[in-house]
Amino acid sequence: MFGRMAARVRQVLGKxxxxxxxxxxxxxxxxxDRESAxxxxxxxxxxxxxxxxxxxxxxxxxxxxVELCAVGREAARRALGERPFDVQLLxxxxxxxxxxxxxxxxxGKTLAGALAAAGFALRGQRVHVIxxxxxxxxxxxxxxxxxxxxxxxxxxxxxxxxxTEERRAAYAADVTYASVSELGxxxxxxxxxxxxxxLVVPEPGVALIDEADSVLVDEARVPLVLAGAAEAxxxxxxxxxxxxxxRPRIHYEIDDEGRNVQLTDAGIEAVEERLDxxxxxxxxxxxxxxxxxxxxxxxxxxxxxxxYIVREGEVKLVNESRGRIALLQRWPDGLQAAVEAKEGVAxxxxxxxxxxxxxxxLLLRYPVRCGMTGTAMAVADQLREFYELEVAVIExxxxxxxxxxxxxxxxxxxxKEDALVAEVAEVHTTGRPILIGTQDVAESxxxxxxxxxxxLDCAVLNAKNDAEEAGVIAEAGSHGAITVSTQxxxxxxxxxxxxxxxxxxxxxxxxxxLYVMGYGRYPSSRLDDQLRGRSxxxxxxxxxxxxxxxEDDLVANxxxxxxxxEVTAEGEITDSAxxxxxDHAQRVAEGRLLELHxxxxxxxxxxxxxxxxxxEHRENVLSGDLADRxxxxxxxxxxxxxxxxxxxxxxxxxARLVTLYHLDRGWTDHLAFLADLREGIHLRFLGRRNPxxxxxxxxxxxxxxxxxxxxxxxxxxxxxxxxxxxRVDVAGAGVKRPSIxxxxxxxxxxxxxxxxxxxxxxxNAVSGNR
Ligand SMILES: Nc1ncnc2c1ncn2[C@@H]1O[C@H](COP(=O)(O)OP(=O)(O)OP(=O)(O)O)[C@@H](O)[C@H]1O
Numbered sequence: 001m002f003g004r005m006a007a008r009v010r011q012v013l014g015k016x017x018x019x020x021x022x023x024x025x026x027x028x029x030x031x032x033d034r035e036s037a038x039x040x041x042x043x044x045x046x047x048x049x050x051x052x053x054x055x056x057x058x059x060x061x062x063x064x065x066v067e068l069c070a071v072g073r074e075a076a077r078r079a080l081g082e083r084p085f086d087v088q089l090l091x092x093x094x095x096x097x098x099x100x101x102x103x104x105x106x107x108g109k110t111l112a113g114a115l116a117a118a119g120f121a122l123r124g125q126r127v128h129v130i131x132x133x134x135x136x137x138x139x140x141x142x143x144x145x146x147x148x149x150x151x152x153x154x155x156x157x158x159x160x161x162x163x164t165e166e167r168r169a170a171y172a173a174d175v176t177y178a179s180v181s182e183l184g185x186x187x188x189x190x191x192x193x194x195x196x197x198x199l200v201v202p203e204p205g206v207a208l209i210d211e212a213d214s215v216l217v218d219e220a221r222v223p224l225v226l227a228g229a230a231e232a233x234x235x236x237x238x239x240x241x242x243x244x245x246x247r248p249r250i251h252y253e254i255d256d257e258g259r260n261v262q263l264t265d266a267g268i269e270a271v272e273e274r275l276d277x278x279x280x281x282x283x284x285x286x287x288x289x290x291x292x293x294x295x296x297x298x299x300x301x302x303x304x305x306x307x308y309i310v311r312e313g314e315v316k317l318v319n320e321s322r323g324r325i326a327l328l329q330r331w332p333d334g335l336q337a338a339v340e341a342k343e344g345v346a347x348x349x350x351x352x353x354x355x356x357x358x359x360x361x362l363l364l365r366y367p368v369r370c371g372m373t374g375t376a377m378a379v380a381d382q383l384r385e386f387y388e389l390e391v392a393v394i395e396x397x398x399x400x401x402x403x404x405x406x407x408x409x410x411x412x413x414x415x416k417e418d419a420l421v422a423e424v425a426e427v428h429t430t431g432r433p434i435l436i437g438t439q440d441v442a443e444s445x446x447x448x449x450x451x452x453x454x455x456l457d458c459a460v461l462n463a464k465n466d467a468e469e470a471g472v473i474a475e476a477g478s479h480g481a482i483t484v485s486t487q488x489x490x491x492x493x494x495x496x497x498x499x500x501x502x503x504x505x506x507x508x509x510x511x512x513x514l515y516v517m518g519y520g521r522y523p524s525s526r527l528d529d530q531l532r533g534r535s536x537x538x539x540x541x542x543x544x545x546x547x548x549x550x551e552d553d554l555v556a557n558x559x560x561x562x563x564x565x566e567v568t569a570e571g572e573i574t575d576s577a578x579x580x581x582x583d584h585a586q587r588v589a590e591g592r593l594l595e596l597h598x599x600x601x602x603x604x605x606x607x608x609x610x611x612x613x614x615x616e617h618r619e620n621v622l623s624g625d626l627a628d629r630x631x632x633x634x635x636x637x638x639x640x641x642x643x644x645x646x647x648x649x650x651x652x653x654x655a656r657l658v659t660l661y662h663l664d665r666g667w668t669d670h671l672a673f674l675a676d677l678r679e680g681i682h683l684r685f686l687g688r689r690n691p692x693x694x695x696x697x698x699x700x701x702x703x704x705x706x707x708x709x710x711x712x713x714x715x716x717x718x719x720x721x722x723x724x725x726x727r728v729d730v731a732g733a734g735v736k737r738p739s740i741x742x743x744x745x746x747x748x749x750x751x752x753x754x755x756x757x758x759x760x761x762x763x764n765a766v767s768g769n770r
Contacts, residue, residue: 017380018102019392024093027066028086034070043150046074050151053122060096060119068122069093072115072151079146080111085397088112092119094392095370100212100383102376102393104400106494106537109210109372114144114175116370117208121153121174125368126205129177132214134159135467140210141177148175158182167200180215184224184362185743191355191615192226192741194660196623204366212371213526216387217379220360221600228354228668228738239295240341242274246296254300261300263292290334290679298338306442313345353671354664354741360386360601361608374533375526382594386601402513402536405545407521409578415571416549417450420519423547424456424482432511433481435495437531438519439553444484447519451482458482474500476534477514479507487527495534509541518546521554521582523589548582558592559585599692606696607674610703614667617707618660627659627714628652634715646726654728658717661735662710670706674699 038046049071053064060068069089077083084092088108091101095116103109117127131137141157148155156173158166160182167186170176186201193199209215246252251267254260263271271292272278280289302308308317315336340347363369369387376383376391383389410416424434436458438444448460459476461469461483470493476483478499497513498505508514514535522528528546535542548555550565550573559581565573620626628651632639642651677698681691721733 017391018377019094019097019099019390021090021094021392021394024090027062027069027093028089030066031069031073031089034066035074038070038074041074043078046071046078046150047152050075050118050122050153053119054124056123058096058120058123058125060123065093065096068096068119069115072118072147075150076111076115076147079150080143082108082111084108084111084115087394087397088115090392090394091372092116094394095208095372096120097392098368098370099390099392100209100216100370100376101372102391103372103374104396104537105374105533107374107394107396109374110140110143111147113208113210113372114140114147117175117206118148118151118153120206120208120368122151126171126202127175128183128204128207128366129175130180130183130207130209130215130363131177132179132211132219134179134182135470136210137177137179137182139470158186164200171200171202180209180219180359180362181224181743184357184359185226187362187365188224188226188355188357188743189741191618192664192737193622194657194737206368206370207363207366209363209369209371210373212373212383213375213379214373215359216363216371216389217382217597220386221358221597223356223358224362224743225356226354226741226743228352228741236291236295236338237341237344239291240299240338240344242271243292243295243299244342245274246270246299248300252296252300261296263296294334294338295341297335298342302339302342303442304343306440308339310343310345315339315343315345352668353675354668354738355611355671358600358604361604363387375529378524378526378529382597386597396538398539400536401539401541402532403543404532405543407546407548407579407582409573409582410547410549411551411565411567411571411573413549413551416520416547416552417447419570419572420517420547421450421454421456423517423545424451425454427515428456428480428482430511431479431507432513432515433477433479433497433508434483434515434517435476435531435534436482436484436517436519437522438484438486439522440486443519444486448484451484456482458484461485477508479504479511487522487530494537497540512543513541515542516544518544518548520552521546521548521586523554523586523593525586525590528586550578550581554589555582555585557585558588602692603678603695606699607671610670610699610706611667613703614663614706618663621656621659621663625652627655630659630711631655631715631718634711635718638719642721642723642728645723646728650727654721654730654733655714655718657730657735658721658733659711659714661730661737662713662717663707664737666706666710666713670703673702677702 038049041049049067053060053068053071056064069092072092073084073089085108087103088111091103091107091109091112092115094101095113096119101109101112103112113129117129120127129137129140131140137157138159141155145155153175154173155175155177156170157177158170159178162170162182170178171186183201190199190201246263246267248254250264251270252261252263268280272280275288278285278288280292304310308315310316337347364387369389371389377393380391383391408416408419410419420436424436427434436447438447444460448458451458459472459481461472473483473485473493473495475481477495477497495514496502496505497508516532516535518528518531522531532544535544550556565575565578567573617626628639639651639655642654646654678695681694681698717733717735722729724732
């Protein structure tokens with residue numbers, strides 16, 4: 001009796017630490033009551049009803065919120081033939097209040113997000129619906145377009161291939177769908193604009209983030225980088241040969257997580273000897289130590305076919321977690337050349353970092369943020385700490401009946417694999433579809449080969465394109481299907497039982513629904529849940545089970561204390577204490593990731609402040625006559641001379657270009673200085689003082705006088721600028737903007753080795769200023 005009572009209280013109040021849904025639930029009846037009247041309206045009348053909601057400001061008052069949900073529901077019913085469930089409307093209301101709505105897989109987040117986006121847009125907000133990749137942005141914008149149409153809201157989308165005009169037009173729509181990286185790269189490219197009319201991204205309004213935990217937490221630290229071409233890098237084949245001779249643990253040490261590599265004393269000695277007695281740390285040959293570090297990083301931390309592949313004589317990066325190959329991406333300069341030297345392929349053009357922005361900083365630009373995901377509660381604290389977001393847990397439309405079985409635990413990876421393959425073989429005979437989640441691409445491929453050798457054909461989601469993958473995953477629920485995939489975030493496609501057309505549904509339901517198997521636990525329970533969540537959508541039957549070995553990296557690195565165990569003949573560990581050890585290892589890994597997140601954030605704070613100063617100044621130069629006024633005051637004679645010769649307008653143009661150039665040049669140099677500083681601090685202070693304090697102590701004074709210096713250099717350039725054909729020749733005054741720019745994403749780790757492993761993605765090289 002008491003138990004049932006407690007359960008009811010919990011149901012009403014929702015999960016502890018989550019948003020109270022009662023104010024929303026109360027409105028559901030009123031929303032239903034509006035339905036019959038709205039059914040009578042013509043499409044045009046429905047659109048007019050939506051427009052009426054635009055007569056007030058945010059937030060929505062009770063009656064307007066009821067009306068918005070009712071009109072939205074009717075629009076979706078007409079446009080898609082899908083009448084939004086109550087739980088979807090609860091999601092809409094939570095989003096409009098600026099929360100992260102936790103809704104399970106297959107609950108229809110895309111539609112809930114679209115109705116919320118329309119709700120914001122009707123109240124005059126500019127909304128960016130942010131997805132994890134281009135494919136989803138494209139798909140969702142097209143899919144939801146008829147709903148937006150009926151609501152009188154203009155929708156557009158941006159993809160990697162979009163040109164400048166197309167982007168500008170898409171940003172002018174009420175609601176714009178784009179991937180987080182495209183948005184970030186546009187913001188970065190705008191920072192190079194030399195004319196106001198070249199700007200593309202408008203003032204940020206509302207960010208509605210799909211897969212919110214992936215974007216806001218997993219990718220938060222990832223800086224999006226804009227680089228520009230400088231001189232071509234030199235191939236350092238000799239250095240690559242040198243480090244090839246070094247032995248792990250004797251000459252260098254790799255940290256537990258494979259993020260850093262460092263020479264040991266024996267390594268330093270060996271390198272110095274090979275380089276004819278150079279003293280690596282004396283500072284006499286400043287280029288040598290970074291060269292060795294880069295070559296060693298390329299040699300010891302970056303593994304061919306895991307981090308990159310070599311195809312057609314080129315090194316191509318692989319996004320580790322998602323297993324995609326990127327088209328035109330590269331490591332930060334230096335490291336790319338080092339990997340190319342390691343592989344003996346031609347060295348490509350190098351570049352310098354012009355500016356960067358972390359995903360977190362990008363999203364914090366938006367005054368209003370909200371999002372949706374299947375797995376938010378596990379990171380509720382981080383969402384609050386970093387983004388001031390609360391989680392609203394929305395129960396599923398139909399209760400989830402998936403059975404999550406206890407892990408099967410083995411001594412060695414070989415025994416784990418044997419057991420998993422045996423289980424696949426057995427279950428496959430029943431026709432039950434199987435989805436296997438792996439840690440990375442290499443693992444997927446190895447496993448697929450093994451399965452094929454056993455006569456078990458499977459589809460592998462790897463380095464193909466997102467659209468193709470969506471097609472494959474959509475069929476993962478077919479009778480007898482076996483699908484192998486890396487992490488599930490961003491796959492974004494519903495797995496329907498019996499295939500995408502559900503033709504075979506009954507047979508698959510009979511067999512037990514989708515069976516999800518994990519080939520090892522992920523570094524966070526949230527990633528495990530994302531995989532499990534692929535099964536059991538909308539009340540479907542299904543189950544999940546993870547296969548774990550105590551030698552898996554997760555366990556070995558995070559719970560290293562060894563303890564005895566007993567195994568069965570198949571190598572299975574049945575000791576329940578070991579199960580706790582696996583959970584413990586995962587919690588330790590989660591804690592480490594959080595610390596890394598915090599650390600990166602603290603570290604980037606000062607740089608962000610400095611960047612803010614530069615950008616504000618830049619904005620004033622770009623949109624006003626600040627540069628002209630400054631030069632008229634710093635070089636009155638030269639200024640008057642030029643006005644006389646080429647006129648006021650042309651003089652002002654030249655002043656602007658010269659000033660912007662020196663601001664940007666100064667910032668690029670400052671960023672390079674900060675990168676060096678960070679590296680230097682890592683080497684000098686490792687383990688002795690707090691590197692963050694040390695970094696801040698040196699980075700702050702280095703920025704002092706930044707704007708004055710840029711102004712002084714601009715004045716000098718102004719002096720020297722030649723005049724030709726009635727125009728000031730700014731190039732003649734040394735203004736040389738990068739002829740080519742490109743963008744990429746890096747996984748950064750402050751105070752580690754010079755460059756971190758890149759989880760880069762494809763980005764287009766853009767010529768000229770844009
Ligand atoms: N109210 C509804 N009635 C019927 N079908 C619906 C409704 N809402 C959504 N759907 C369907 O449910 C499926 C899943 O929707 P959607 O892909 O948006 O789910 P999701 O919550 O985003 O899941 P994921 O976690 O996989 O991204 C789609 O095929 C969609 O057409």
